[in-house]
Amino acid sequence: MLLESYRLEIFNNECMPGAMTVQCFAHLDQDVSEALPFLNAELGGFTYIEHPPSVTFRLHGKLLTVHGNKIAVNALKDETEARKIVEWIKREINDVWKKRDTITPRYRGIPQPQVIQILKHLPKTNCRDCGEPTCMVFATRVAEGAKGSGDCPSLPLSAKAELDAYMKPYALDVDGIPW
Missing domain, CATH: 3.30.310.10 (TATA-Binding Protein)
Known part of the structure; x- marks a missing residue:
């Protein structure tokens, strides 16, 4: 150990x-x-x-x-x-x-999600239903990992699926994490 x-x-x-x-x-x-x-x-x-x-x-x-x-x-x-x-x-x-x-050691991080790419999947209405002042701020929070597609009530299911697919390579698989 x-x-x-x-x-x-x-x-x-x-x-x-x-x-x-x-x-x-x-x-x-x-x-x-x-x-x-x-x-x-x-x-x-x-x-x-x-x-x-x-x-x-x-x-x-x-x-x-x-x-x-x-x-x-x-x-x-x-x-x-x-x-x-x-x-x-x-x-x-x-x-x-x-x-x-x-295990092959890895000496670099994974690529980072791009805020503009995330924004392309959002409704861009700045409705504030997500608790953020603009869709751009929401996109930034998604890129940071603090928000997800489910946090945007105005996001149509098809756009949600596209955003989730875009973000999948950037997310740690947390299903087995006990909290």
């Missing part, structure tokens, strides 16, 4: 003290730097940095970044959710480390 223990730090966003979410750092007691290219290959990180190594994932509207000695997660409901996510990524790190001989 590569990663055995960590210390969890939960905090509010200093820039947005009234935010309804919290963030966390899991300070790792073991260095997982060598596992990061394997983790990136298996989970498809959208950003990978070689020096110092880190890989960032978008999932469930959150950003999760794994560094050699720290894991950072934003947009969390509470400490319980933070613990679930950190425990999940800990299992993933240990699993890829165990089977690293069968």
Whole structure:
């Protein structure tokens, strides 16, 4: 087992003290730097940095970044959710480390979704039914992974299917994630 223990730090966003979410750092007691290219290959990180190594994932509207000695997660409901996510990524790190001989390491992130391509699938009415001020802002939030096609009530089913097809290569498969 590569990663055995960590210390969890939960905090509010200093820039947005009234935010309804919290963030966390899991300070790792073991260095997982060598596992990061394997983790990136298996989970498809959208950003990978070689020096110092880190890989960032978008999932469930959150950003999760794994560094050699720290894991950072934003947009969390509470400490319980933070613990679930950190425990999940800990299992993933240990699993890829165990089977690293069968994985080709990946030293780059996946291509990024283009806001303009997302916007092409939207109704462009700026109706605000999604909670965003414009369709362009909504498209940006989709590109960030914070919103999805289901968050636009005005989106026809055919356009929803097209947007989902466009976004599929950029999304981490989160069906097996237990939160």
